[in-house]
Amino acid sequence: MVAIFTKMEEKNKAKICYSWSYMPKRWGHSLHPMCSYLAMFPPGVPRYFIEQFTEIGDVILDPFSGRGTAPLEACIAGRVGIGVDLNPLAYLLTSAKLSSPTLEKVLLRIEELRKEYVRPSLSDVPEEIEMLYDREITLPQLVYIKNKFKDWKNDISDVDRFILASLMGIMHGKFNKSGTSYLSISMPNTFSMSPNYVKKFIETNGLTKPRVDVFDQIRGKVLKLYKNNRPATKGYAYLDNAKNFSQISNEHIINKNIKMVFTSPPYLKVVNYGTFNWIRLWLLGEDIKLIDKNLKLDDNHSLTGYVDFMATIIQQCEEVLTDSGVACFVIGDVAKPGKEPLKLAEYVWEQVKERTNLNLFGIVEDHLPSKDKVTRIWGKTQGNATKIDRILVLYKGSKPDLKYSLRSKSVLKQYTY
Incomplete structure (x- = not known):
């Protein structure tokens, strides 16, 4: 990865390799890989900006938190x-990471669930779920957990929430040479391809369902997640619309005490988060079509609609940020076949700068190899994905100072996992 503060380096076009460029691909706390998630950024990216612009005790908010990478890095x-x-699903993963219980409590609860287990009826299990899991052990245990935590959004302990979130990460995936830590047949990847695709994949490859114990596999997953110490502080997670995040009843938001907003808004082409997580969402008792409908920005995903959407988010950032507070938006370039890619971050700023009192600090250019983009799973059909993400950095009031030189390699080097 190579990054440039384009506005700050306009004269000499000097390229700067930021600290996250030097970190190993899987650098980060052991809680990060709890579950795969579409359109996630490496933890080193938010951590770099957190270290550059904030101090211990400051508040960092992500209104599109996904699997919780930015708020988790803040707590760490x-x-x-x-x-x-x-x-x-995003809310579950974020909330579990930001309020993680002790390992001892989680392991004890897993054994309690094992002892309390009673085989449930499988009569309501959809056919597309049945084709994935062993019917004697694995599927009944999954249905038992599904029933046990059916009211998870309203009534669940931190311990049970962490167990349920950990389960999301092993619902399905691809086997490796040493076997599987997943519960399903060997899947093409850790995202849910369509039921028809999966059915043909099973038939073509002659796959058989592994007979695995869900409680054993959750325990193994949890032990990996607790490889590192728990985060230094606890955070907050909300199941809410980003368009209204400034109205959330949180003391830091109400008191306009947010030092940094760090987020990756949905791209111009919105990913169907429900469709690509239909297996996990079945266990959570969620309506997949409703989720995809709710997460769309507008009916046409037009450029004008996207700019208006971003203007709303930026205006809310202005509302909640402290003086010298910073808002960072990771926005990927978009392209149509045969046309020059649109530098969407720059375009957004040019369109919204008259609609906000925030100021431009700079735009970071982050070159990401296409093999590392999540959209690689679609191969040639990946559409508008490009190799460049840009990070639009805005600030409120007094211009903040950088704590480290732009050329410093030490921002993240002091942290090891």
């Missing part, structure tokens, strides 16, 4: 992380 760094997302 001794800040207070707040995550907001309208996707129930």
Whole structure:
């Protein structure tokens, strides 16, 4: 990855390799890989900006939190992380990471669930779910957990929430040479391809369902997640619409005490988060079509509609940020076949700068190899994905100072996992 503060380096076009460029691909706390998630950024990216612009005790908010990468990095760094997302799966993952219980409590609860287990009826299990899991052990245990935590959004302990979130990460995936830590037949990847695709994949490859114990597999997953110490601070997670995040009843938001907003808004072409997580969402008791409908920006996903949407988010950032507070938006370039890619971050700023009192600090250009983009799973049909993400950096009031030189490699180097 190579990054440029384009506005700050306009004269000499000097390229700067930021700290996250030097970190190993899987750098980060052991809680990060709890579950795969579409359109996620590496943890080193938000951590770089957190270290550059904030101090211990400051509050960092992500209104599109996804699997909770930015707010988790905030908590690990001794800040207070707040995550907001309208996707129930994202909310579950973020809330579990930001209020993780002790390992001892989680392991004890897993054994309690094992002892309390009573085989449930499988009569309501959809055919597309039945084709994935062993019917004697694995599927009944999954249905038992599904029934046990059916009211998880309203009534669940931190311990049970962490167990349920950990289960999301092993619902399905691809086997490796040493076997599987997943519960399903060997899947093409960790995202849910369509039921028809999966059915043909099973038939073509002659796959058989592995007979695995759900409680054993959750225990193994949890032990991996707790490889590192728990985050230094706890955070907050909300199942809410990002368009209204400034109205959330949180003391830091109400008191306009947010030092940084760090987020990756949905791209111009919105990913169907429900469709690509239909297996996990079945266990959570969620309506997949409703989720995809709720997460769309507008009916046409037009450029004008996207700019208006971003203007709303930026205006809310202005509302909640402290003086010298910073808002960072990770926005990928978009392209149509045969046309020059649109530098969407720059375009958004040019269109919204008259509609906000926030100021431009700079735009970071982040070159990401296409093999590392999540959209690689669609191969040639990946559409508008490009190799470049840009990070639009705005600030409120007094211009903040950088704590480290732009050319410093030490921002993240002091942290090891």
